[in-house]
Amino acid sequence: MHNRKLFIVLTITFVSVYLLFKAFPGDGENEGRTQEIVKITNTLGKSWILPDEDTIMMEPLNSTRGTPPPYMLVMVITSPANQKRRSLLRNQFQTWENMAKNWNITIKFLFFLGGSNEDETSMDKLFQEGSQHRDLVIDDFHETYLNLTLKSCRMLKWVNLRYPSVPLLAKLDDDVYINWDLIFGFLRNKDAPNLIAGSPFSSAYPVADPTSKFYTPPIVWETGTGYPTYACGVFYILGKRVRQELYKGALSTRLFHMEDMFLTGIVRERFLPDVGIQEIKEYISTLHLEGNPWSILYSGWGPCQFYEGVAVAHSLSVKRLQCFFRIGYFCKNGFVHAVKILCPKE
Structure with missing residues (x-):
């Protein structure tokens, strides 16, 4: 009887530990990544x-x-x-x-x-x-x-x-x-x-x-x-x-x-x-853009103020990059009123 209880306790412990590692696999991954960084x-x-x-x-x-x-x-x-x-x-x-x-x-x-x-x-x-x-x-x-x-x-x-x-x-x-x-x-x-x-x-x-x-x-x-x-x-x-x-x-x-x-x-x-x-x-590390084209601009700027005042912005999706390039084209060529572009929410 004692051996059976011990077996049940050990089984439950083993299963609990296994499930814990399954639920949080990052520890092993982090250890491996640490080793890679140390190697580098x-x-x-x-x-x-x-x-x-x-x-x-x-x-x-x-x-x-x-x-x-x-x-x-x-x-x-x-x-x-x-x-x-x-x-x-x-x-x-x-x-x-x-x-x-x-x-x-x-x-x-x-x-x-x-x-x-x-x-x-x-x-x-x-x-x-x-x-x-x-x-x-x-x-x-x-x-x-x-x-x-x-x-x-x-x-x-x-x-x-x-x-x-x-x-x-x-x-x-x-x-x-x-x-x-x-x-x-x-x-x-x-x-x-x-x-x-x-x-x-x-x-x-x-x-x-x-x-x-x-x-x-x-x-x-x-x-x-x-x-x-x-x-x-x-x-x-x-x-x-x-x-x-x-x-x-x-x-x-x-x-x-x-x-x-x-x-x-x-x-x-x-x-x-x-x-x-x-x-x-004029280097902006991250832009939090909304769907409204007039809120594309940092700190409430309008589109062409953005174009004239921002040299570098990063971590942009393909759609955001397309939007920025269009703004640049319109503002560079004087088509200020043509800037009716929606930068998509992501």
Whole structure:
């Protein structure tokens, strides 16, 4: 009788523990993610960046041969599945190139992504897209959030190899709205070779919540100890000297899982202590938009006030980006009363 009661108690305990883990699977996932982050931060940059190896799976043919480099090269950071975003942005490239000419600036746009974890069908589609548009640079790495540092470093590797003399490099995520007129105006009279520009984070601390994508384990960076100032990774601009020094410095530095903090924070502070981050003041990190077109505008602005006053806004859906581009077109061309566009609720 005693053994039977013991068996029942043990069975109930086992089932309860099993159900608990089934209900809250995050602990095991978080532990695995912590181990991945620790592995990254114990890795010297050059062992993953592979500076002496050709890791490119596809690039635009003859992209630099026989033509002078642009004043600014914009590398749009994208993922294989984001074809709609790439198509939307491509439709804007010519407009932006013409806009740059008004400032006596030449500009070129390319997409950068990883392809090694794609199946054969997906890779065929990417190669077809790249062959058609000649604007894809595909590197041999897995597209994961924790590989964003590797992604940015491989991007710098490719740019330094293919565009070594380009004065300015802009790194841009594919969910970001840019008002290039404001950016070009910002760049006037800047010390281009030594430039780092974007939205500086000067009082950032490690996130202690293991469920956050920004989580940093205390074993990696002590909770409560601030990060060095760094530029928000959705959009920043690097001068030629800065770009080259950051890449070289990254090779001899242990990696960090937040790419913007790694390159423009840790590596910058170590190898370019004399270079600060210049703020693009019209940089809006998040916009909370409603369905009413007149509430698109931040702080109660009207649509064209928004266009004239916001240089960068990120984390936007394809529909929101389309809406923003239309606003830009109408306001730029003086069709103020034509701005009757609904930005969809999401």
